[in-house]
Amino acid sequence: MFDVKKVSVKIGDGELVFETGKIAKQANGSIYASYEGSAIIATVCCGAAPSEPLDYVPLSVEYNEKYYAAGKIPGGFLKREARPKDKEILVSRLIDRPMRPLFDKAFGREIQIVPTVVSSDQANQPDIIAINAASAAVMISDIPFAGPIGAVRIALVDGDYIINPTFQQTAQAQLDIVVSGTRDGITMVEGGAKEVSEEVMLKAIAAAQPVITALCDAQIELQKIVGKEKLPIIQINRDLSWLGPIRAAAYPLVAEKSFVKGKSNRYDALDAVKSDIKAQFAEVIGEDSKRSGEVDSLFEDLEYEILRKSILDNGVRTDGRKVDDIRPITCEVGLLPMTHGSALFTRGETQSLAVTTLGTASDEQMFDTIDGEKSFSSFMLHYNFPPYSVGETGRLSTGRREIGHGHLAQRALQAIVPPKEKFPYTVRVVSEIMESNGSSSMASVCGGCLSLMDAGVPIKKPVAGIAMGLITEGEDYARYVVLSDILGEEDHLGDMDFKVAGTEDGITAFQMDIKIAGVTPEIMSKALDQAKRGRLHILDVMGKTLKTPRAEVSEYAPKILTIKVDEDKIGAIIGTGGKTIKSIALQSGAEINIDDDGTVTIYGRNSKSAQTAKELVQSIVEEPEVGRIYQGTVKRIMDFGAFIEILPGKEGLCHISKLAKTRVNNVGDVLSLGQSVPVKLIEVDRMGRLNLSYIDAIEDKDAKK
The missing domain is CATH 1.10.10 (Arc Repressor Mutant, subunit A)
Known part of the structure; x- marks a missing residue:
């Protein structure tokens, strides 16, 4: 019934299989791609021919993940997949950017690519499968396409470059990048790193090219077997001699x-x-x-x-700069009086107002994806691009561009933000673009870094970002010029948009989009070297405004204290049904979080609130000390004495004979129920009972006066 055709190619430790002829046969092109236990169905369709020629490619990519792929049911009230998650939008952009330049504008028809994750082994990452499957679907379709493209993820783990790493390997990686390209060269790179050198980055990209070539060859082979005849591109010839x-x-x-x-x-x-x-x-x-x-x-x-x-x-640009000149930069910190940290970073006509907010563990962002168990992030960066930043009117909304730019800036700063164990705050940075004329995502990196330092976040090192451009001419790019800190016009009219962010010691984020067939290693090496010089210049300017983080967090930020207790004391702090921990929160006004290893994190509205909660927790786990005077509360009065609570949940007996030097006939003559009194712990007997003395505590206090 089905005439199924397959090709396969070795990637890393697994085999990527492209299959067609069974599923979604009414689409212009469809591919079932599988790698180990993960699988993608990628389809492509096109609309009717336009009545007028277009000056752009009407392409849309809708990558989507189905929860059933990993044997899950979506969380939330509505038990179905809803609007695209940030990850789905980011992967859609990874597919769109290298493919879009390979469609002919003259074709004019609306094109929609839909890669769907239908199986996930939660070990092998589906985004790489989706990029290759999308290209293969277009290749075998009747839609004109100057492809194919191939894509591969490269990770640097313990000095080794790993092709197509698993989720677990990526988590341990010093470098994690996605590289896409044609048989002729690299056309897109995106990823993050932990301060790697330019040489390491170039080696990673070089390691990707042979795999990309093999992926392209497999798609060409499949096209020869089942490829449809391409639809005509109708060129409208008009007399333009006038x-x-x-x-x-x-x-x-x-x-x-x-x-x-x-x-x-x-x-x-x-x-x-x-x-x-x-x-x-x-x-x-x-x-x-x-x-x-x-x-x-x-x-x-x-x-x-x-x-x-x-x-x-x-070597002269529209604003008069030389090719490697950086626009004038001004930096200001602490300009917003009530925020936890703020910075205004201005580079030429691009300006970012970056604001840092410090929150508690309850403010962490939760991710419910098909990749594994629910995860939490204590650092996030959000990028906003209002229309007034370019002098226009329009809706204030968060689109794919905002999500993509914010993700890149977040990656750049993620490497230098301290881990939760060292800085137990949830950190949110928001970059509001006030003006834009090129490189607003990199301005967000610079402004975001300054706002983090202004908020007192103990970052490892300052980070800066710069956008590079490229102008080429002739066969094999016989003439080319690399541009530093590009303007909007240079991005639009140039051949490359190449963003690099990092510290003085290495790269933390990297994104490159090529509008031509590919770039040579020589061009890429020159661009990286020029970007490093520009980055160091920007870091120097930033350092003159604020070189190191503030010594203390903002007075308006929550106060966080951390103490460690024995694991067998956790139950005592929580109490029956959470009674004790709720009581501490009520008395102190603080939020208390206890990890399984006995780490107690206290989030107070201010220093007094946090300190009160800390003292209450310590009093619960504290062992009574013989000879110490405690401020206790009378809980019960008996004929023979009174039971007094000296620590939460710990009561001792103050015998009637220990109430005064003279004879006391009635305990109630000296103490009353609920009274707060000083008592001295004089003994812990063999059964662990506490014996207290009221008169000894009074005498000891008097002696000290």
């Missing part, structure tokens, strides 16, 4: 205004030139909206040509 005089008139004006200082001023100047040219050639353009749009395209082409020529020929 644009010649307009180009001749516009070129010198665009060349002049492309170097006006200031993003807004430059855009206004170019818009004015466009308006003047359209007015000058109004008779030629007429009322034809298509001709007006073609003039707009002409202006964009002129900007592209002029910017690239200036950089390649003269």
Whole structure:
């Protein structure tokens, strides 16, 4: 019934199998890809041909994970998969970015790729399978595609580069990156590291290329077996000779205004030139909206040509900088009076207001995924890009861009944030982009680092980030220029967006997107070296504002104290049905958390609250000390004496003979129920009973006066 075709390729310790012909046959292309116990169904479909040509690729990637893949039922009130989780959005971006440049804009049809995780062994990571399956699905479909692409994860563990590491190996890795590319070269790299050198990063990328080539070869083999004939790309040939005089008139004006200082001023100047040219050639353009749009395209082409020529020929950029110059930087910390930590980082026309908030264990972020058991994160970074940052109106929302940029910045800082054992706070950094003209994610890294230090978070070392660009020309990139700290125009009109973040000693986060076939090792090495010099410059500027973290956390932050108790004392602190620990929280106003190893973490609203809770906990686990005077509470009065609680849950007997030097006929004549009195522990008998003395405590206190 099914005509199933398969190909396979060895990756790491396992075999990735591409299969088609059984599942989702009505899609333009579908692949069932499996690796060990993990499996993906990847499909691709396209819509009807557009009536007008588009100047972009209408591609959407919807990676999704089904809980049943790992034998789980979704948590929460609604027991079904709902809106995409951050991880699903991040993997969708990993698939989109290397594939999008390989679709032809002229094809024009809406394209949707849907990779679905249908089986997970919770050991092998499904995102890599999904990237390769998505490429294979398009390859065998009838959708034109200049692929294939292959993808592999590389981890550095104990000095060894591991291909396609498991979740467990990745958790131990010093370096964890995803590398995608074609047979011709690398087109995308993304990942994090623990201060690795540029040399280590280059070796990891080099280790990925042979595997990527093998993955591409397997997809090409499958395409030869079952690939459909590609749909035609309808080229609309229009006579554009009428644009010649307009180009001749516009070129010198665009060349002049492309170097006006200031993003807004430059855009206004170019818009004015466009308006003047359209007015000058109004008779030629007429009322034809298509001709007006073609003039707009002409202006964009002129900007592209002029910017690239200036950089390649003269090393001069639109804002007048040299290729390796960093824009002017200003830093300010502590500008928000009531927050726990804040910083304003401004680099040229890009500005991040970064704010750090310190919380308790109850503020940790919980992740309920198919990867394993529920996990918690005590560090998070959120990135917001409001429309006013680029002088526009629009909705305030969190989209895929915000999630992607925030994840990259979080990775950059994660490596230097102390572990929970050393700094038992939950830490949240929010980067509000106030202005944007390129590299706002890296500004978030710099501002976020300063705000962490301002909040008193004892980070290992300061971290800075920089975005690099690339301009190339000729076959095999005979001419190329690497740009430091790129502007928005240089990102849009250039050949690479390459972000590197790290300390003075090494890289902590890395993201590279290539718009051309691939980059050579020479270009990548030069870009990394230039990025390091830029990063060190930025770190130096940041250090002049705040070199080390504040000695103390903000007075407005929760106060956290940690004590260690014997594991057999945990029950006493909690009490029957939690009665004791609830009583401590009520008396102190603090939150108490106890781990199984006896670590007691106290979160107080202020120092007094935390200290009160600590003393109450210590009094519970404390062993009574003979000869010590305690402030006790009379719990019961008997004919022969009174039972007095000297520590929570620990009572002793003060015999009637120990109430005074003279004879006491009635205990009630000296003590009353609930009275707080000093008593001295004079003996712990063989049965562990406590014998107390009221009169000895009084005399000892008087003697000390």
